[in-house]
Structure formats: C-alpha cells, structure tokens
Amino acid sequence: DTAVSQTPKYLVTQMGNDKSIKCEQNLGHDTMYWYKQDSKKFLKIMFSYNNKELIINETVPNRFSPKSPDKAHLNLHINSLELGDSAVYFCASSSRGLNTEAFFGQGTRLTVV
C-alpha cells in the first residue's frame, strides 16, 4: 500500500492550459509538501502545509495554488501553464515536530509544449 501517492505520473499539456496534480498520504502525517525538480536537478520546496494550513510559500508564481481539503491530501493546481513549468513535481509528507524525515511520492513529470 503506497504511503504517498501522486497522480498522474506523467502529464503533457499545452501552454496556457490549467492542470492539477493530486497527492494523498496514508501515513497519518500532519505536514505535506510540494517540491519541484527542474532540469538542473535541484529539488526546491514550493509549499508546506501543516494540518491544512499553509506554512511555507516559497517564491512561487501565484499561478500555482495548493489546495488541502484534508490533512491527507494536498493537490497542486497550476493555471496558465508556461514552458518553464516543465519539471518533475514531488509531493511529500512528514510527521509534525523535530528530527523527522519526509516521505516522497514517485513524482509527476509535467511537460508543457
């Protein structure tokens, strides 16, 4: 049973479209994250949610909007997709508190054409 699952695994779409990536965790964690891995392979944090509340919003364009309907889900909606949005997006979760590790989903490879 997958701990952190993302759908879809691959997403190809045209510029200007709006798309969503879904993430679910069954670990009972309070905190969920979205990371972006670009062509330079840098894993950059985008958002962090703690019990459905936004904690971190790094310098991400406001075309990216996370939605957390409950603490087990954190979806990422992207409006007006641009070529530069092409990347692998990873969802992750961790338990609350110090000295914990994050568990990652398998990633969603987004290609904007």
Next chain:
Amino acid sequence: DQQVKQNSPSLSVQEGRISILNCDYTNSMFDYFLWYKKYPAEGPTFLISISSIKDKNEDGRFTVFLNKSAKHLSLHIVPSQPGDSAVYFCAASPYTGNQFYFGTGTSLTVIP
C-alpha cells in the same frame, strides 16, 4: 539562494571500495540533516540522518559525519555495491522543524 550545496554532480567508485559524498550548508538554523537516495523515475527515499548534537551516525554500510563548525557533512558508503548506484541528495531541516531544504544531488555509479 541555495542553502544546501553538493558540489560534486557525479562520482564513480569501484565495487567494494568506499564512496564519500559531500554536502555543505550555509544556514546556521539547520540542526537536522538527512541523506536521501533516488532511483530514476522514483521519489527520493530516506537513507540516514544526523542531529546537530552528534558528529557521527552509523547504519550498516552507511555512515554520516557532521562538522558543524565547517557546516559540512558527508556520507560514507562502505563497501560500495552496484545497487548503491543512484542519485544521493543531502537535505537539512531547521530547528523549527517541518521544513526540508535539498541540495542538487550527486549521481553515484558503483562499477562492478
């Protein structure tokens, strides 16, 4: 501004020898450090961690060393095995918790 840096994008090691992966950080608020392993088309998986109150943590073939004064940590794998071939990410978390900042990864190839 990258707060966690892995300056070696790749490393090749013979099977059975030691692999040493390095990581540097800049933020003094970081006090928990992690190493992740990533295979292609998969998400990163947790490997080993170390708290800032320690300078060494060992788990089987994997040992992480932390030098706080130099803001440097390293991962030693000994003996290296072909199955260890993967990308290794260093990550750091501040004392406030619940944030993880990653480096750019080092691609390790273990040659049989």
